[in-house]
Amino acid sequence: MEAxxxxxxxxxxxxxxxxxxxxxxxxxxxxxxxxxxxLVSLYFNSLWGMFISWLIIAVIxxxxxxxxxxxxxxxxxxxxxxxxxxxxxxxxFVFTFIVFTAIQLAFSYWLPGSSGEIVxxxxxGIAALAVMVYTGFVLNSVKSVPFWNxxxxxxxFVLCGILGGFGLSVIIALNGGNVPLSAAETGxxxxxxxxxxxxxxxxxxxANREATGKKSxxxxxxxxxxxxxxxxxxxxxxxxxxxxxxxxxxxxxxxSALLITGVVCEVIGGLALRYCVLKAGAYKPLVANVH
Amino acid sequence: MRWGxxxxxxxxxxxxxxxxxxxxEHFLPMGMSWPRLVALETSGDSPTVSTYSVxxxxxxxxxxxxxxxTGATQKRDDGIVWVDQDKCVGCxxxxxxxxxxxxxxxxxxxxxxxxxxxxQTDFEKAGKKLxxxxxxxxxxxxxxxxxxxxxxxQGLKPGKDREATPAxxxxxxxxxxTFGDLDDPDSEISRLIRERKxxxxxxxxxxxxxxxFIDGKIGQAxxxxxxxxxxxxxxxxxxxx
Numbered sequence: 001m002e003a004x005x006x007x008x009x010x011x012x013x014x015x016x017x018x019x020x021x022x023x024x025x026x027x028x029x030x031x032x033x034x035x036x037x038x039l040v041s042l043y044f045n046s047l048w049g050m051f052i053s054w055l056i057i058a059v060i061x062x063x064x065x066x067x068x069x070x071x072x073x074x075x076x077x078x079x080x081x082x083x084x085x086x087x088x089x090x091x092x093f094v095f096t097f098i099v100f101t102a103i104q105l106a107f108s109y110w111l112p113g114s115s116g117e118i119v120x121x122x123x124x125g126i127a128a129l130a131v132m133v134y135t136g137f138v139l140n141s142v143k144s145v146p147f148w149n150x151x152x153x154x155x156x157f158v159l160c161g162i163l164g165g166f167g168l169s170v171i172i173a174l175n176g177g178n179v180p181l182s183a184a185e186t187g188x189x190x191x192x193x194x195x196x197x198x199x200x201x202x203x204x205x206x207a208n209r210e211a212t213g214k215k216s217x218x219x220x221x222x223x224x225x226x227x228x229x230x231x232x233x234x235x236x237x238x239x240x241x242x243x244x245x246x247x248x249x250x251x252x253x254x255x256s257a258l259l260i261t262g263v264v265c266e267v268i269g270g271l272a273l274r275y276c277v278l279k280a281g282a283y284k285p286l287v288a289n290v291h
Numbered sequence: 292m293r294w295g296x297x298x299x300x301x302x303x304x305x306x307x308x309x310x311x312x313x314x315x316e317h318f319l320p321m322g323m324s325w326p327r328l329v330a331l332e333t334s335g336d337s338p339t340v341s342t343y344s345v346x347x348x349x350x351x352x353x354x355x356x357x358x359x360x361t362g363a364t365q366k367r368d369d370g371i372v373w374v375d376q377d378k379c380v381g382c383x384x385x386x387x388x389x390x391x392x393x394x395x396x397x398x399x400x401x402x403x404x405x406x407x408x409x410x411q412t413d414f415e416k417a418g419k420k421l422x423x424x425x426x427x428x429x430x431x432x433x434x435x436x437x438x439x440x441x442x443x444x445q446g447l448k449p450g451k452d453r454e455a456t457p458a459x460x461x462x463x464x465x466x467x468x469t470f471g472d473l474d475d476p477d478s479e480i481s482r483l484i485r486e487r488k489x490x491x492x493x494x495x496x497x498x499x500x501x502x503x504f505i506d507g508k509i510g511q512a513x514x515x516x517x518x519x520x521x522x523x524x525x526x527x528x529x530x531x532x
Contacts, residue, residue: 070381070427
């Protein structure tokens, strides 16, 4: 028997980040990254980008979701309650994306310029946006975790996903994948600045929401999550990519190795952001008026 | 009809009998407990102690039912929220969404056996046949729905007849737990809630729990005089501490 101290203090959620919960963390990030890359690839009309985004969502995100489930063989049941459950809606979006994009890739490869390609590019784009945004709503719907219970969260995840998409498109451009490097760099640069500002706004609003929200923010800035926040999100996710991006802007270009380093840092930053959001989510004490 | 429970916080003596009774009734694995005890104590010369016997609140507006993507978590007409373990995929959305943290994901390490690697007791063998728990799914208190159903089929009244009443209520030696119909204004629990200012945990979530608490010394909204007497920060205590 134990005193169940966890119920009288601010308690962070563990199921969606600890132990096998890391698969859900990877799945959530892969959804944002894959969806972002698809939208950016649509903009640049990069077949390679679209194909890689399909792989990220179908293989990495889908696989991570299956590995996370307690009963993976029953995964098909997860789509049965889209009327109330954001998780059910999300998995439907993922299936839709996989199917529409596979058809679109086939059209783009064998019948480029056909009306079928245009239709499925549109449908794929809508599905990609839905895949990016739903994870934010999954967390946002949890009323008991004030740090997540914000309408800004889905937007933050979308911005983070598009930033990752621009980052990967830089790598595709460096490997001759039909993406203009300067445009990919410009997009990356703008998204980095917007993302950084949005993270600040999100943390500020969360800290002012209620005591538990403030606790979650302080946990990231000064608590056990501080190394992940300051090194992962701030240094690797924002500062280093920004330095590289503006060095490239001022000097007119930097080495490919440096650009790739910046993209890797961006991806690590995106992973760190999702990690902190999941790990810092905390409940109020079970019994009110205690603290 | 809506089944509910009242926990008299002034009577609970932290004997853990409700927890033991539930384990026996449902053959619960050692790593999981459906009801739990939360003890709070203010420091100082004359400490105030409150012990909360908590379990699934069988919320009227249950977030777990809403978020479940498979429909495994369902609400019956009598208000009892239950999990169809054959439908549960183990996504744990319900565990995360429960504001009261009263759901448990049964992972392999929570069901190692009473004497891991040595012997499987007859109790465990019987449990595997009579009340199997599926690893990889979510579980929670169901107000002993199977007892209620069997009792009602025999014409018994839950809350009055032991055979139709949850095991934890039957076993409580201090009579701190009362079970009955919340929709019946003449039932004992409706009277207790009305006369002794019954309160729910975290009403701000609009979940409308079916478990009420009365006579709380810590945590009750309507305890102005008590709060004045115990201004120190409360600290947790448990039977072992």
